[in-house]
Amino acid sequence: MVTLLFVYNARSGTLNALLDGVHKIVSPSTYSCKLCTLTHGAFQEREMWKAFRQSTALNMEFCHRDEFLQNYTAERNDQWEFPVILIKTETCLNVFLSKEELEILNTEAALIQAIKAKLKTL
Numbered sequence: 001m002v003t004l005l006f007v008y009n010a011r012s013g014t015l016n017a018l019l020d021g022v023h024k025i026v027s028p029s030t031y032s033c034k035l036c037t038l039t040h041g042a043f044q045e046r047e048m049w050k051a052f053r054q055s056t057a058l059n060m061e062f063c064h065r066d067e068f069l070q071n072y073t074a075e076r077n078d079q080w081e082f083p084v085i086l087i088k089t090e091t092c093l094n095v096f097l098s099k100e101e102l103e104i105l106n107t108e109a110a111l112i113q114a115i116k117a118k119l120k121t122l
Contacts, residue, residue, distance in 0.1 A: 002087050002122075003059035004096055004115070005068075009033040009082035012064040034102045035083035038111045049108040058119070061088070085115075087122075 010033045039049045053060060063071065065082050072093070080086075085097040097114060105111050 001059060002089055003061055005086040005088045005093065006035060006039075006060065006062045007068045007080070007082055007084050007086065008036050008062070008064050009099075010036055010064050011066045033083050034099075034105070035085070035111075038102070038105055038108050046108045049112070052108075052112045058115075 039046060045053075068080075068082075080095075081099040083102055084095060084099055085102070086093045087096040096118060101114065102111075105114060
């Protein structure tokens with residue numbers, strides 16, 4: 001079974017989450033993680049996204065850029081542009097939705113639709 005690995009272009013930790021939330025409010029157009037913007041508001045997970053995540057049988061893992069770089073040191077980390085959604089199998093990681101694909105999405109509904117559409121092609 002495959003897993004979707006969501007890698008946010010943000011650092012982990014409570015202080016970083018707080019700073020990111022403030023950044024989203026003060027200057028949303030300069031915030032560097034479209035994936036975070038699609039799945040989370042300033043300080044909490046978006047309701048539609050949360051409902052999708054909780055209702056799907058799809059395996060999903062979530063991590064921040066620093067956690068990914070630390071936990072996946074065996075991978076060629078220089079090949080990934082963050083944020084990214086990767087498809088994780090027992091033997092490898094491949095791009096599922098790239099940074100460029102995420103950048104054109106404007107809502108969590110669009111993200112959910114993009115995930116469902118891409119899954120149909122596998």
